[in-house]
Each structure stands twice: as structure tokens, then as C-alpha cells.
Amino acid sequence: MLQRLKLLERLQNLARRPIFWIVTGLFTILLAAGVGSGIRSMQAPPPQPLDFNHQVHVGLGIQCLYCHPGAWRQAAAGLPTTAKCWGCHQQMANTKPAQQVLVAYAMAGESIPWVPVFIQPDFVYFNHRPHIAAGLNCENCHGEISRQTVAQPIPRQNMGWCLDCHRGRAAGDEQMLARLTDCATCHR
């Protein structure tokens, strides 16, 4: 009992010193900054070999499916090959730094190592085809890509996100509900 009182007294003494508050304050700020930057880095787009600008290209009237042709007929939407970029860009000046990077890859005949932005874990089997066939737009899941200068990830696209939409779509249809919520539909 006496010991505990002594401890309390020492704590009270400590709290009267300004250094205590300075250290606690600094610690709190550091912690908040750490958490903040952690959350930010999860939502920030990953660094790409070159910044591909969707806004410029979609603004030119190029269809999403011209560059991501898998979306309407198979599981993976796919990314364009360097040859597809080069088909247009070999006729252009390519003065911007990002275009210079493209030129270097095209001259070397290499594919550009894009970093995945939207990616599910290996044990999830997503399929674009049925979603496009059901009339969904790319924007339903990928956001306003056509207004972005770099493809931005969207956080919290987890199992709950998939199932919320599936349940809503299948409301009232028992067979469709069983199909769209069956574990084997997404996990194999």
C-alpha cells in the first residue's frame, strides 16, 4: 500500500515537469504520423516504371477494351503490350520524360513491367467476363480511371465487398444466390 502511494507520488512529480509533456507529445505525434503514412501508403498508387496517363488516352477516344481486351471474354482483363503502345507512339515526337521511358522499352523490344494496382490474393479467382456480361461498367469497381493521371487503387475491396454486391444482385433468386455465394465460385 505504502509502495503504491509512493509510485503515485512519483508519477505526479513527473507530470509536473515540462520534459514529460514534451516527450509524451512528441511520441503521440510520431505515432499518429506513422499510422497516417501507413494508411496513406496503402491507398497511394504504387510506383510504376512510367506514369501511364489514363486521362490523356481515354480522352483521345480510345476504348478501355482496346487496351484491356480480356475484360469482356475471359478472367483477366490484360494489359497492353509495348507493341500496342508503339503502334501510335512511333509516329509521335515522344518528348515527355515518361514517353522517353516508353521509347527505351520499345527500342529494346521489352515489355514494360507494370506494377499491379488492383490485385486479389492468389486464392481468389476473379473473372471479368460474367461481370461485363451482366452489364457492369469498369467504373463500378475501378473508380473514375478515365479521369486519373495514374491508376489509383481502391481500398477495402475484400470478400465483404464482393458478397455485398452478389447478394444484392441475386436477391429473390435462390439459384443465383447459391451460385454467387458458393465458396468454390471464388476459392479453389
Next chain:
Amino acid sequence: MSNPLEEVGHKWGMVIDQDLCTGCQACVTACAMENNIAFVGEQDAAYGRSLQWIRVERFWEGEFPEVKSTPFQPVLCQQCGQAPCEPVCPVYASVHSENQQINIQVYNRCVGTRYCANNCPYQARVFNWRDYREPGPLDNALNPDVTVRRRGIMEKCTFCVQRIVQGEDTARAEGRQMADGEVVPACAQACPTEAIVFGRLDDPDSLVSRLKRDGRAVQLLEELGTQPSVTYLKGGSSYGRNG
């Protein structure tokens, strides 16, 4: 027991004609290739830890050369209607697929208690005791449509559900019904004598349904009431499939 969801989806089934099986192990090999089943090596195999989703059991009856003509029995997960492995899983990783009417193992859910394997009367489930990495370029042979299981995960035959889902997707994309025999699991595909037949049991005209009505049909441990989806044909006398 009647389940309202029994009407939903497909009821997949398999018929294995033991009078045709030569015990060649092609099904075992094909299954391992299709489903990314790891090779455990000699030492672990000696401990009884080999990974196989289908195994060929051998029964000798009589004295060589007068052995009975049905000594081989490929055994795989029987995809029970009332599966003993399902209710014992504490984390619901061993679940019944209402859509495909099979039993599925959700690997990412599994925590490796192994209750399911202990409760399986067919010993059809196998456990990953280690991370068996495919060395060197062999990992290029992995099937991207099947999860590569980690250490501590229970696994078993899925009736090649990845092929079923793909077949359904293709049929729906082309706006048609799936034809009988369109989806073939790896074991049936590899079988040189076509002893393994796969198809829909809810379609009375499919080849499996017709073969299941054959007089030679038996099911493994039928008396347990597990309602297996796999049927064996054996009679010895009627060699071959003559109607």
C-alpha cells in the same frame, strides 16, 4: 433427408467401372498434375504422408494366374451427400457446395485441425506436413487455376471444380446449356480404358446416370448413409460396357 437447396445447381457424379480398370495409375498422375499436388519425396512417403487425391487400391482374390478380374479400385473423395467431414470442422473450412453438390475444402479458411480427415471413412483426405516447393523450372508446370496449398492445410479431391466452373462459364458465355461430357476431370480424361465416367446425376439421360442404373452398381460403405456421389461397377462376368 430433403434439402430445399437440393434443387439448386448441378449434382455431379462419377461412375468407375472396376471391370475396365487396369490399375495403370494414369489417373493418379493426371490428378497430381492438374491439381498442383506436391511430391513429398521418399522419406515423408515412408511416414505415410504422401499426397494423393486418388489412389488405386488393389485386391487380390484367388491364386495367380486365376485371380478375379476386378482387383483394382480407384478411391477418391466420394463427395458425400451427408459428408462426415463437414460437421466436425470447427472453422467451417470443409463445407458443402450447394451450387455444385460436392464437398469443398476452402484452403484459406483451413487451420489444419485434421478432424475432417479423421472422420472420413474413405481416407480420402491428405494433409500438407510441409511446404513442398516445386524446385527450379518445375514451378512453371503449376496450374494457375488451382491454389497452391501451404503447410498445415488439409486437401482432397474437388471433382476438378476449376474445370466445372470454367465449363459453366464457357457455356453461359455462349448462351447455351452444358452438354453431357463437356466437363471432364483430369482422372477421367487420362483413363485409357474410359473406366472413369463423369457427369450430371440430375440429368437422367447423362452417361453417368445411365451407368449408375447398371446392375453392377455398388457404392462404398453405403450402409453408413453418407450418400456418395461416386458409384462403382463390378461384376466380373460382364467385361466391358455393353449396355
